[in-house]
Amino acid sequence: MPGRQPLPRRVYWVRRLVVLGVPLLVVAIVVAFLTRGGGAEPEAGPTPTPPERTASAGPTPTPSQTRTGPAAPVPDCADSGLAVAVEATKDSFHAGEKPSFAVTLTNTGPTACVVDSDQVSRTAVVRSGDEVVWSEDPCVGKRQGSRPLLLAPGQDDTSTFTWPRVRSAEGCPSGLPAPKSGTYRLDYAVDGVAASRVVFTLG
Numbered sequence: 001m002p003g004r005q006p007l008p009r010r011v012y013w014v015r016r017l018v019v020l021g022v023p024l025l026v027v028a029i030v031v032a033f034l035t036r037g038g039g040a041e042p043e044a045g046p047t048p049t050p051p052e053r054t055a056s057a058g059p060t061p062t063p064s065q066t067r068t069g070p071a072a073p074v075p076d077c078a079d080s081g082l083a084v085a086v087e088a089t090k091d092s093f094h095a096g097e098k099p100s101f102a103v104t105l106t107n108t109g110p111t112a113c114v115v116d117s118d119q120v121s122r123t124a125v126v127r128s129g130d131e132v133v134w135s136e137d138p139c140v141g142k143r144q145g146s147r148p149l150l151l152a153p154g155q156d157d158t159s160t161f162t163w164p165r166v167r168s169a170e171g172c173p174s175g176l177p178a179p180k181s182g183t184y185r186l187d188y189a190v191d192g193v194a195a196s197r198v199v200f201t202l203g
Helices: 009-035
Strands: 082-088 100-107 113-116 122-128 131-135 148-151 156-162 182-190 198-202
Touching: 082 182, 082 198, 100 113, 100 148, 100 182, 148 156
Parallel strands: none
Antiparallel strands: 082 100, 100 156, 113 148, 122 131, 122 182, 182 198
16 A cells, blocks of 8 residues: 555644643533533522511419509407406415416407507506506506507407506605505406406405
């Protein structure tokens, strides 16, 4: 076979450009695809609506938090029902011994009531025959603070009253003689409610 004739140099250059150009074209296409985000953008769905916020109602008040207005005043026991009982702790008291008495206040009414059992509300008088030997008011001195008691229906309270075994007189003079031996009686009342008279003896 006769030997091939060498191709023109231009042909060789064209072949080289084709061989080099194809890969470059592929790279350019890939770069362009990636730059545009890999194709068409997905359709955007509807924007979700945030859930409606309802106002907080706050805690429901408990019965203890519920305001019911001012409470009705508690009545005095003397108006609704009060019993006063006084009893000497002994029938006879020796010389120099101060007579003492148990005082019981009872709520006899149908509802709770308040009573003051201290000197502010009580009256105590010691007599011998028709003579007033001693009276707590006014010579006992300044009235002390009150002792209010809240008593439920049927409830009672017992305290002790002591006679200082001295005399008193109008104008509260000093230097009065001491009470003599003999029989005496005590008249005792609270808020105007009187107890039964108590008879006792001084030795």
